[in-house]
Amino acid sequence: MTGIDRYLQGERIKRTYPYITANSKVLDIGSYYGELFEFYRQKGIAITGIGIDPNIDSDHKYADFELIKDFFPSQKIKEENFDIIVMLAVLEHIPMEQITDFAKNCNQKLKIGGKVIITVPSKRVDYILNALLFFKLINGMELEQHYGYDIDKTQNLFEDKGFKLIVHNTFQFGLNNIFVFKKER
Numbered sequence: 001m002t003g004i005d006r007y008l009q010g011e012r013i014k015r016t017y018p019y020i021t022a023n024s025k026v027l028d029i030g031s032y033y034g035e036l037f038e039f040y041r042q043k044g045i046a047i048t049g050i051g052i053d054p055n056i057d058s059d060h061k062y063a064d065f066e067l068i069k070d071f072f073p074s075q076k077i078k079e080e081n082f083d084i085i086v087m088l089a090v091l092e093h094i095p096m097e098q099i100t101d102f103a104k105n106c107n108q109k110l111k112i113g114g115k116v117i118i119t120v121p122s123k124r125v126d127y128i129l130n131a132l133l134f135f136k137l138i139n140g141m142e143l144e145q146h147y148g149y150d151i152d153k154t155q156n157l158f159e160d161k162g163f164k165l166i167v168h169n170t171f172q173f174g175l176n177n178i179f180v181f182k183k184e185r
Contacts, residue, residue: 012088012119013039015171015178019117024083025049026065027109029072030090032056037065049084050077073105080109085116092120092149103161110183116163118179120151122170154179 013036020026020040024047028036031051040047041064052068059076060067068076085106094102106116154177155165163181170177 009035009088010039011172012176015119016086016088016117017043019115019167019180020045020047020084020086022046023048025079025081026084026086027077027079027082028052028086028088030087030093031067034060034062034065034067036086036088037062049082050079052077072102073109077109081111082109083111083114085110085114086118087116088119089121091118091154094149096149099157100161103157103163106158107161107163107183112183112185114183115166116158116179116181116183118154118177118181120149120154120177120179122151122175122177151177 009032016036022045026036026047026049028034028049028051031037031053033053033056034051037047037049037051046064048064050066050068052070052072052074054069054071056067056069059069068074070076091099110116155168158179158181159165162183162185164184165179166182167178167180
């Protein structure tokens, strides 16, 4: 990761702050090496959970969280009672033919009343990222997987699977979106 990659990751993580409270059990999909958990540890907010990411070198266990090298959903994740599921810059990597099942699997892993926190970039971001990648200012983690995900489909995608939209805002000059859904059924 370059400094710009870390900055962008940090900005997405900061957006979760209003929605994750102490003692939450979190499933971080696309966790990389657990930076979300580290952010909360540094803030003195105790959270526990699992991070899952296919790009880490191996599974790791820490005192308050576990990292799993795999794709979501995974047979390695037995729990089905998370308070919060976090997906920061992940949804745009999920193949379109798998996205409905992906939302359904999120519902199955979350408690009633639990939240899903999603950040997803605008389609315009791909042009900026390609330029930054060209100049080697970012590593562009799996940039080739971006297929132009339609952000406007996000609300219906999750509401059709038992969630209610409670927040949708843009940040970073409208180039990024945050969605927060609550599981109703």
